[in-house]
Amino acid sequence: MAKIILFLNIFILTLATVACDKSGCTFTKHKEEPSDVVKQLDVLKGHSFRVMDNDGKYRYDIAICEPIPGSQTGVGVLQQEMKDGHVVPNTTHIVGLISDADIISGTDWLMLIYGSGESYHSHCMKSTGEPEQRKARIMFICDPASTDVTALLPNVVDEVNDKFEECYYLFEINTAAVCKLRPLISIGMSTGSILLIVLVCVAAFYLLAGVLYKRITLKAKGLEQIPNIDFWKDFGNxxxxxxxxxxxCSKRRGPREYKGIGDEQLGEADFQSPDDGLLPM
Known part of the structure; x- marks a missing residue:
C-alpha cells in the first residue's frame, strides 16, 4: 500500500512539473498578457531549434515559449561551447528563461525576449562591479515563403557583451507566422486609380454585353453592333x-438685319435710273 501511495505521489509530482513546464512564457513586465501578439507565435510554440554560430564555436538551443527538451525547467535558450563536434565540459550556460519573457511587435516583425539568464563572468560588468545577467532576443521577421516550421533555421546575429547593461544574444528567424494579412488592394493604390479601374471594367462590360445583344438578338452587323450607336455619333455635337x-457668357448676336437706303441718302446721279438712257427722245 505504501508503494502505491509513493507511486501516486511521484506520478502527481511529475504531472505538476510537466504542467508547470508547459505553461508557456510568463510576461513579467506586462500588466496583462499581450494575448493578441502572443497568438502570432501559436504556430511556433513548442518547437525547438539548434543552431551553430558563424565561427562554429558555440551551439545554441532555442525553444519558443516552452522549455528546451532535456534541459532544466523553464530554459528558453541554452549555450554550449563545442570542440571537435563535442560539448566542452562546464561550458553550458543558460541564456534566458521562459519565466521572464517580454514581447515586442511591429508591422512585419516580432521580438521575443528571454531574461534572467546566468550571470557573465568577465564580460558586461555593471558600473557597480556586479556582472550582468545573460539575455536572449529572438527576432522573428516576416517571410511569406517560410511556412514549414520544421524547416526554419535560426541565425545567430550577434552577442552584445561590451556594455555595462542590456547585454544580449541576438537571434533571427524568418517565418510566415508573424506576417500580417494584406488587404486585397495594395495600400499604394490611390482612390483615383481604384475608380479608374472600376470605370474601365464597367465600360468593357457595357460594350461587350451590348455587342452580343445586338449581334445575336437584333442580327446587327458592322458598326450597328455598337450599343447606342446613334447617341455616340451625336456625342461630339x-x-x-x-x-x-x-x-x-456673352450675349448671343441676333441675325443681321439689312435696312434699305433712304432716298434722301442718294445723290442725284444715283437717283436716276440707268434705264433712262434707253427711252426715246
Whole structure:
C-alpha cells in the first residue's frame, strides 16, 4: 500500500512539473498578457531549434515559449561551447528563461525576449562591479515563403557583451507566422486609380454585353453592333452645344438685319435710273 501511495505521489509530482513546464512564457513586465501578439507565435510554440554560430564555436538551443527538451525547467535558450563536434565540459550556460519573457511587435516583425539568464563572468560588468545577467532576443521577421516550421533555421546575429547593461544574444528567424494579412488592394493604390479601374471594367462590360445583344438578338452587323450607336455619333455635337451653353457668357448676336437706303441718302446721279438712257427722245 505504501508503494502505491509513493507511486501516486511521484506520478502527481511529475504531472505538476510537466504542467508547470508547459505553461508557456510568463510576461513579467506586462500588466496583462499581450494575448493578441502572443497568438502570432501559436504556430511556433513548442518547437525547438539548434543552431551553430558563424565561427562554429558555440551551439545554441532555442525553444519558443516552452522549455528546451532535456534541459532544466523553464530554459528558453541554452549555450554550449563545442570542440571537435563535442560539448566542452562546464561550458553550458543558460541564456534566458521562459519565466521572464517580454514581447515586442511591429508591422512585419516580432521580438521575443528571454531574461534572467546566468550571470557573465568577465564580460558586461555593471558600473557597480556586479556582472550582468545573460539575455536572449529572438527576432522573428516576416517571410511569406517560410511556412514549414520544421524547416526554419535560426541565425545567430550577434552577442552584445561590451556594455555595462542590456547585454544580449541576438537571434533571427524568418517565418510566415508573424506576417500580417494584406488587404486585397495594395495600400499604394490611390482612390483615383481604384475608380479608374472600376470605370474601365464597367465600360468593357457595357460594350461587350451590348455587342452580343445586338449581334445575336437584333442580327446587327458592322458598326450597328455598337450599343447606342446613334447617341455616340451625336456625342461630339452634344458636348459642343453644352460647352457653348455653359462656357460662353456673352450675349448671343441676333441675325443681321439689312435696312434699305433712304432716298434722301442718294445723290442725284444715283437717283436716276440707268434705264433712262434707253427711252426715246
Amino acid at each position: 452634344l458636348e459642343a452645344d453644352g460647352c457653348d451653353l455653359v462656357c460662353r
